[in-house]
Amino acid sequence: MAGDWQELGQAAAIGLIFAFLVAKLISTVIAFKEDNLRITRSPPASPTAASRPRDPAAPSLASTDSDSDWEGVESTELDEEFSAASAFVAASAASGTSVPEEAQLRLYGLYKIATEGPCTAPQPSALKLKARAKWNAWHKLGAMPTEEAMQEYITIVHELFPNWDTGSSAKRKGEDSAASASGSKGPMGPVFSSLMYEEDEGNESELGDIHVSAREGATDDIVKLLAAGVEVNVRDTEGRTPLHWAVDRGHLSAVEVLAKANADMNAKDNEGQTALHYAVICEREDIAELLVKHHADPNIKDEDGNTAQELCPSNWSFMNPTY
Amino acid sequence: MAAPNSNDAASASGPAPAGEEDTSIEALARRVQEHMTLASNPTARRHKFWETQPVGQFRDSTDTSLPDGAIEPPTPLSEVRADPYPLPAAFEWLTCDLDDDALLADLYSLLAHNYVEDDENMFRFNYSPAFLRWALKPPSFFRAWHIGVRAKESKKLVAFISGVPARIRARDDVVRMAEINFLCVHKKLRSKRLAPVLIREVTRRVHQENIWQAAYTAGVVLPTPITTCRYWHRSLNPKKLIDVGFSRLGPRMTMSRTVRLYKLPDAPLTPGFRRMELRDVAAVTRLLRAYLARFVVAPDFDEVDVEHWLLPQEDVVDSYLVESPETHEVTDFCSFYTLPSSVLNNANYSTLKAAYSYYNVSTKTPLQQLMNDALIVAKQKDYDVFNALDVMENESFLKELKFGPGDGQLHYYLYNYRIRNGIKPSELGLVLL
Numbered sequence: 230m231a232g233d234w235q236e237l238g239q240a241a242a243i244g245l246i247f248a249f250l251v252a253k254l255i256s257t258v259i260a261f262k263e264d265n266l267r268i269t270r271s272p273p274a275s276p277t278a279a280s281r282p283r284d285p286a287a288p289s290l291a292s293t294d295s296d297s298d299w300e301g302v303e304s305t306e307l308d309e310e311f312s313a314a315s316a317f318v319a320a321s322a323a324s325g326t327s328v329p330e331e332a333q334l335r336l337y338g339l340y341k342i343a344t345e346g347p348c349t350a351p352q353p354s355a356l357k358l359k360a361r362a363k364w365n366a367w368h369k370l371g372a373m374p375t376e377e378a379m380q381e382y383i384t385i386v387h388e389l390f391p392n393w394d395t396g397s398s399a400k401r402k403g404e405d406s407a408a409s410a411s412g413s414k415g416p417m418g419p420v421f422s423s424l425m426y427e428e429d430e431g432n433e434s435e436l437g438d439i440h441v442s443a444r445e446g447a448t449d450d451i452v453k454l455l456a457a458g459v460e461v462n463v464r465d466t467e468g469r470t471p472l473h474w475a476v477d478r479g480h481l482s483a484v485e486v487l488a489k490a491n492a493d494m495n496a497k498d499n500e501g502q503t504a505l506h507y508a509v510i511c512e513r514e515d516i517a518e519l520l521v522k523h524h525a526d527p528n529i530k531d532e533d534g535n536t537a538q539e540l541c542p543s544n545w546s547f548m549n550p551t552y
Numbered sequence: 553m554a555a556p557n558s559n560d561a562a563s564a565s566g567p568a569p570a571g572e573e574d575t576s577i578e579a580l581a582r583r584v585q586e587h588m589t590l591a592s593n594p595t596a597r598r599h600k601f602w603e604t605q606p607v608g609q610f611r612d613s614t615d616t617s618l619p620d621g622a623i624e625p626p627t628p629l630s631e632v633r634a635d636p637y638p639l640p641a642a643f644e645w646l647t648c649d650l651d652d653d654a655l656l657a658d659l660y661s662l663l664a665h666n667y668v669e670d671d672e673n674m675f676r677f678n679y680s681p682a683f684l685r686w687a688l689k690p691p692s693f694f695r696a697w698h699i700g701v702r703a704k705e706s707k708k709l710v711a712f713i714s715g716v717p718a719r720i721r722a723r724d725d726v727v728r729m730a731e732i733n734f735l736c737v738h739k740k741l742r743s744k745r746l747a748p749v750l751i752r753e754v755t756r757r758v759h760q761e762n763i764w765q766a767a768y769t770a771g772v773v774l775p776t777p778i779t780t781c782r783y784w785h786r787s788l789n790p791k792k793l794i795d796v797g798f799s800r801l802g803p804r805m806t807m808s809r810t811v812r813l814y815k816l817p818d819a820p821l822t823p824g825f826r827r828m829e830l831r832d833v834a835a836v837t838r839l840l841r842a843y844l845a846r847f848v849v850a851p852d853f854d855e856v857d858v859e860h861w862l863l864p865q866e867d868v869v870d871s872y873l874v875e876s877p878e879t880h881e882v883t884d885f886c887s888f889y890t891l892p893s894s895v896l897n898n899a900n901y902s903t904l905k906a907a908y909s910y911y912n913v914s915t916k917t918p919l920q921q922l923m924n925d926a927l928i929v930a931k932q933k934d935y936d937v938f939n940a941l942d943v944m945e946n947e948s949f950l951k952e953l954k955f956g957p958g959d960g961q962l963h964y965y966l967y968n969y970r971i972r973n974g975i976k977p978s979e980l981g982l983v984l985l
Contacts, residue, residue, distance in 0.1 A: 420771035421670040422783035422960020429802025
């Protein structure tokens with residue numbers, strides 16, 4: 230019989246194991262990703278990606294939802310605490326912690342009220358002892374309000390397990406965000422997929438420190454390296470100068486620093502392309518204009534015979550020879 | 553996670569006939585947990601909920617005596633529950649009339665703010681209102697299967713699930729099925745556990761139409777996928793994809809070279825390549841029926857279906873074909889649908905415009921060339937990326953046309969229909985939206 234009651238405790242709360250497990254799953258997945266996907270995901274692809282806030286709440290959402298719409302409807306702190314408490318009960322029942330029978334039934338009834346409302350299910354046969362006892366526990370609570378049921382449930386859990394929520398608030402916070410993330414995936418439906426591997430084309434090129442600094446837009450480091458005697462037009466294995474890298478990644482201030490240090494505006498990489506070719510191909514108009522101002526030549530042909538002037542969008546008037 | 557007695561919990565937990573279904577979501581969570589701990593040992597996995605359901609079971613996967621086909625016979629219609637399942641007190645059911653523009657706007661808004669996101673919450677699907685109408689109102693659709701939940705007080709739409717009817721052939725058997733999709737619960741209500749009751753309710757309403765099978769997809773593994781597909785992505789606008797974080801640039805790779813890598817011609821290359829028109833419906837239907845017959849599981853399209861699903865609609869579905877300049881015979885066909893996503897929290901971009909490969913048939917033009925032209929028109933129309941699953945013969949062109957593998961896997965399921973041993977993605981001829 231004792232075994233039955235323990236089962237009952239598990240049964241009463243097993244539904245809530247959902248949130249708990251998904252939270253755990255998601256945090257594991259996130260941890261997994263952070264451990265493993267770094268291989269392909271580092272460093273952050275762009276400055277915006279690195280600084281992107283995690284909270285996805287779109288501004289438009291706030292504008293479409295006035296707070297009054299959600300009165301009595303949205304998930305409250307009570308909901309959250311109730312979810313946490315019931316998940317805890319489910320977990321402890323699963324791990325074999327014993328709870329008095331009476332409390333188990335009480336928790337079961339409160340859980341049903343909190344999640345489904347008053348009991349409308351038909352009374353099970355008297356022969357089904359367990360089912361009948363559970364049904365009675367639910368039914369006798371009548372039309373108890375949901376909030377009251379949640380509150381009492383939490384109170385009972387506090388009495389049974391005074392330390393149940395000693396897990397730090399940081400941990401709870403983590404579960405909250407995990408829960409919202411889990412909701413985004415959903416139990417069925419389509420999947421949002423994005424590219425697994427980064428663009429590198431089996432690239433074997435080797436960069437010097439100053440190329441890396443230029444790529445990252447680290448202007449202070451560029452200045453330091455130049456001051457330490459690094460040649461401003463030094464090539465990487467693909468023939469690219471620091472200027473090529475700064476232009477490629479769109480770092481205007483790094484381009485300015487290199488221009489000021491008398492970088493060769495018309496240096497060609499191994500494919501015959503100048504930094505201005507890069508600016509045009511990557512559609513970096515402000516940088517292209519800056520390069521032209523520093524006398525970059527728009528009429529140099531690359532190995533395919535294309536000049537930057539020919540490749541550029543027609544509305545870039547500064548690229549025209551008359552400019 | 554042992555998680556015993558979930559059946560016990562279910563049997564006491566709700567209206568008797570569907571009590572077990574109560575735990576579908578919980579079972580799902582447990583399933584996923586088990587999957588993590590027992591990943592390499594399928595026979596050790598347990599699915600308390602799904603083991604009670606008419607779905608293919610892992611334990612049966614080596615039993616060759618089980619026949620393909622319905623797992624359970626239909627129930628008499630009189631035994632299908634007559635009333636909607638109960639909702640929590642603050643909510644009520646709403647059968648959605650998608651001809652009502654205001655309601656369609658509400659549904660659009662619910663999905664645009666609360667539907668599927670990537671794991672890192674950088675993107676969220678943004679199905680357009682016109683797309684939703686197209687997806688949910690195919691020939692002979694059932695309005696009762698457009699199921700909303702709204703808050704009683706504010707009348708605000710807070711959750712949704714849908715089914716649409718389809719004839720799907722599995723081997724030699726054409727079966728009336730429901731395609732289940734667009735299950736969405738408002739973010740503020742995720743702890744209210746509305747999803748299980750939505751699934752039960754749509755199942756009930758499908759049964760009421762004397763339909764006993766369903767097709768659906770999921771990003772998670774349940775018993776038992778008929779197949780598991782992978783998404784592949786072809787960059788059309790690599791700079792934007794990198795800027796928004798859809799794609800990443802290796803530390804030794806230049807943006808300049810990446811842009812050049814994905815550059816496409818300005819116009820399609822195949823002579824006679826043009827947009828499909830109404831007059832092409834019969835020819836396209838013939839091509840498609842002949843082609844889809846090759847696959848183990850595929851829709852059974854007639855001309856009415858083709859007109860709905862494949863006749864181009866701007867920013868919903870695009871279809872192109874090759875009409876022989878000499879004979880004027882339609883020899884090849886390709887199509888894609890438009891599913892943009894919101895870009896969350898990016899200073900420069902708010903939308904990612906994606907084309908999804910739909911149905912493609914090649915008889916004269918090589919498939920790779922046909923799909924290259926599809927890429928070219930998608931690029932012309934300003935799509936940022938072209939996505940394709942590795943279904944049908946897609947694998948034959950993915951790598952060659954510079955598609956890269958995606959991080960998303962999509963599992964296909966049939967409810968109450970067994971396909972022994974499952975099938976390969978290349979044997980699947982069905983694309984769910």
